[in-house]
Amino acid sequence: MNRSLLLPLLCLLLAACSHGAADDEGEAAAVQGQVAVTTATPVQQTFHDTVEAWGVAVGDPQHARAISLAHGGQVVALQVAAGQSVRHGQPLLTITPDPAARNAYRQAQSALELASGELKRTEQLAAQRLATQSQLASARKALADAQAALEAQRALGGGSAQETVSAPADGVVGTLSVGLGERFAANAPLLGFTPAHALVAQLGVQPEDGARLHIGMPVQLRSVYGNQAAFVGSLRMIGQSVDPQTHLLGAQVELPAEAGAALVAGAALEAQIRTADVTAWAVPRGAVLHDERGDYLFQLEHGHAKRVDVTLRSPAGDPVGVQGPLDAQAKVIVLGVYELADGDAVRESTR
Structure with a gap:
């Protein structure tokens, strides 16, 4: 080839290579400083808004009772322990009445025998016209009063050497207030008793959530331990003061009858109180x-990340529900979001 033609051809080749290298450098410069991200389009969706709560199953204070006796005595036998399930009529404890009650019963017996004898003598005298009708009426009244006094002492436990206290219904012994051999006074509580199927859930909620709750809201509850099925109760009471120990607002849930078969008093519970449905933006949880300023996400606008402060309204599941000034036309940044700051240049990844 003619050398005069070879030289211009080499110059053209070198110029083309230099132009290609310049294009590669320009593309690299354009990508440099940008964060590769993936995005999702936010959509409006209705969420079931809930309030989380935790607590325990306890005896319903409207049905629980303290068992006591109208007379004093001494415990000579204990047949149950605290927390034990019992059947109707099952012996709980055995007591011997107070000596004073036994003495009062014997005195009432003697008074009845005396009044009975006096009535017979008065009737004989009246038959002989040696006693008036007024005296006869008084003797009959004295006998009736003596019979009533004896029945009262029998009801107070003085009529038997020992007395057995039995379960008034199927249920659970809550607490034992007396021990074996212990003496107790009249009307002193002996034990706490909760009838079967008379449990409620005593819950604690965050104080700021109290304004969103009202009586009658459905509550889904589940035992913290085990894989027991969930059941639905009804919100019965919302406290108006914060517990100084837990710093939570008290709430009480009425449990269905079937919960009594699955729960015992003291069982730990987690609950979801369903409040009013809410319309919010559905976005991936990772977005x-x-x-310190609260919840937020980034939207992609003109190649840059824009911070948007939001309120998380439905945190369960994926997607989650958020409320805030989102642009419906701008995509939400999902992957790569942890590397971003407000205003950073971004590009959508094709992978």
Whole structure:
């Protein structure tokens, strides 16, 4: 080939290579400083708004009772322990009445025998016209009063050497207030008793959630331990003061009858109180971040990340529900969001 033609051809080749290298450098410069992200389109959706709560199953204070006796005595036998399930009529404890009650019963017996004898003598005298009708009426009244006094002492336990206290219904012994051999006074509580199927859930909720709750809301409850099925109760009471120990607002849930077969008093519970449904933006869970200013996410606008502060309204599941000034036309950044700051340049990844 003619050398005069070879030289211009080499120059053209070198110029083409230099132009290609410049294009590669320009593309690299355009990508440099950008964060590769993936995005999702936010959509409006109706969420079931809930309030989380925790607590325990306890005896319903409207049905629980303290068993006591109208007379004093001494415990000579204990047939149950605290927390034990019992059947109707099952012996709980055995007591011997107070000596004073036994003495009062014997005195009432003597008074009845005396009044009975006096009535017979008065009737004989009246038959002989040696006693008036007024005296006869008084003797009959004295006998009736003596019979009533004896029945009262029998009801007070003085009529038997020992007395057995039995379960008034199927249920659970809550607490034992007396021990074996212990003496107790009249009307002193002996034990606490909760009838079967008379449990409620005593819950604690965050104080700021109290304004969202009202009586009658459905509550889904589940035992913290085990794989027991969930059941639905009804919100019965909302406290108006914060517990100084837990710093939570008290709430009480009425449990269905079938819960008594699955729960025992003291069982730990987790609950979801369903409040009013709410319309919010549905976004992937990974798109929502949190810092000292609260919850937020990033939207992609003109190649840059824009921070949008939001309120997390439905945190369960994926997607989650958020409320805030989102642009319906701008996509929400999902992957790569942890590397971003407000205003950073971003590009959508094709992978």
